Amino acid sequence: MKTILIVGIGTGNPEHLTVQAINALNRADVLFIPDKGAGKGDLAELRREIVARYVTNPAGRTVEYGVPKRDAANPDYGAGVDDWHAALAGRFEALLADVPDGGACAFLVWGDPGLYDSTIRIIERLGTRFAVEIIPGITAIQALTAAHGIALNRIGEPVHITTGRRLGPVHDDTVVMLDGQTAFLNADPDLDIFWGAYLGTPDQITIAGRLGDVRDEIVATRKAARERHGWIMDTYLLRKRD
Numbered sequence: 001m002k003t004i005l006i007v008g009i010g011t012g013n014p015e016h017l018t019v020q021a022i023n024a025l026n027r028a029d030v031l032f033i034p035d036k037g038a039g040k041g042d043l044a045e046l047r048r049e050i051v052a053r054y055v056t057n058p059a060g061r062t063v064e065y066g067v068p069k070r071d072a073a074n075p076d077y078g079a080g081v082d083d084w085h086a087a088l089a090g091r092f093e094a095l096l097a098d099v100p101d102g103g104a105c106a107f108l109v110w111g112d113p114g115l116y117d118s119t120i121r122i123i124e125r126l127g128t129r130f131a132v133e134i135i136p137g138i139t140a141i142q143a144l145t146a147a148h149g150i151a152l153n154r155i156g157e158p159v160h161i162t163t164g165r166r167l168g169p170v171h172d173d174t175v176v177m178l179d180g181q182t183a184f185l186n187a188d189p190d191l192d193i194f195w196g197a198y199l200g201t202p203d204q205i206t207i208a209g210r211l212g213d214v215r216d217e218i219v220a221t222r223k224a225a226r227e228r229h230g231w232i233m234d235t236y237l238l239r240k241r242d
């Protein structure tokens with residue numbers, strides 16, 4: 001049986017890798033690096049850097065694969081995702097044919113594989129022919145709260161995690177990910193926002209304050225950074241003022 005290691009690599013800092021993740025990468029005969037196309041080269045480059053820095057197993061070789069584009073009309077986790085998962089499952093199947101019998105391969109997954117990532121679900125589509133191990137990673141949420149020097153939850157309080165598209169009225173403390181639409185512009189201006197982009201990388205940017213006071217600065221900073229890098233990943237926490 002072949003083993004598939006789904007390894008969380010953290011959110012942009014090679015030092016986010018756990019010892020467990022490094023050991024898993026060194027068990028792999030093949031390490032898969034996704035190429036998400038124009039403008040996302042930095043993300044593939046970070047994975048290459050991780051392999052160069054931590055993989056000492058001479059048998060481990062790297063294979064890059066193209067990620068099929070998602071329907072532009074459905075840029076996040078809405079309708080159309082099933083077709084996209086099916087396309088990726090087909091690609092994974094072809095990649096796995098290259099892994100030796102009894103050997104192992106690793107998928108290097110951004111952040112933690114269990115948070116807004118499809119790899120686990122896509123691998124599940126391949127059935128039970130493979131042994132699957134999941135190695136957790138540092139998420140964008142942990143990188144965000146650490147960068148702001150805050151705790152995620154208030155004492156004994158719940159936390160809600162959602163996407164920009166699904167952001168509604170904020171009752172509990174709310175973390176927003178996958179927000180290409182700057183959904184915070186429609187939120188109550190009296191909330192506090194803790195915003196971060198490129199968290200964990202040398203380009204990390206953070207802004208915090210009363211939403212009504214800092215939202216224009218976030219929009220302008222976000223736009224300029226996106227133009228500079230060709231891509232942006234940002235996450236934020238909205239919370240009622242104490």
Ligand SMILES: C[S@@+](CC[C@H](N)C(=O)[O-])C[C@H]1O[C@@H](n2cnc3c(N)ncnc32)[C@H](O)[C@@H]1O
Pocket residue numbers: 011012110111112113114115116117138139140141143176177178179196197198199200201233234235
């Ligand atoms: C497809 S999800 C992947 C989440 C990832 N699995 C995790 O554990 O954080 C992509 C979203 O994660 C957030 N994200 C990932 N890396 C980030 C970073 N370095 N800085 C800020 N947000 C990040 C953004 O909200 C982005 O839209």
